[in-house]
Amino acid sequence: RLVAPIRWGWDTRQKMADVAGRAAALVGLPHRPGREDIDLREDFVGPAYGAVTPEGWEALHLLATTEGILLDPVYTAKAMAALIHDVRQGLLGREDTVVFLH
Numbered sequence: 001r002l003v004a005p006i007r008w009g010w011d012t013r014q015k016m017a018d019v020a021g022r023a024a025a026l027v028g029l030p031h032r033p034g035r036e037d038i039d040l041r042e043d044f045v046g047p048a049y050g051a052v053t054p055e056g057w058e059a060l061h062l063l064a065t066t067e068g069i070l071l072d073p074v075y076t077a078k079a080m081a082a083l084i085h086d087v088r089q090g091l092l093g094r095e096d097t098v099v100f101l102h
Contacts, residue, residue: 003079004042006049013038044078044085055081076102 002016014035021032046053056077063069063080071077083100086092 002040003082005075013040044082059084
């Protein structure tokens, strides 16, 4: 699942699928994802790219105080807020493997 920090003015899913396909080709993988394979979330963007959200601040504070991990408030904290939301809502559980890439 990809969490967008901004709402772009183009078909973001298709652009990401194209980039992923080119990256796969560079490393010799046969995968060529299509637009329908991209799970993109824009619900944690907030009012704008540079705007800090309450959920982002909470994620930033939680990771800093419990894990010693520092997040930037504009981009990575919003993505972490989405991950925390999914855990709290039961969409991700103890059995799930999660890799947080930024």
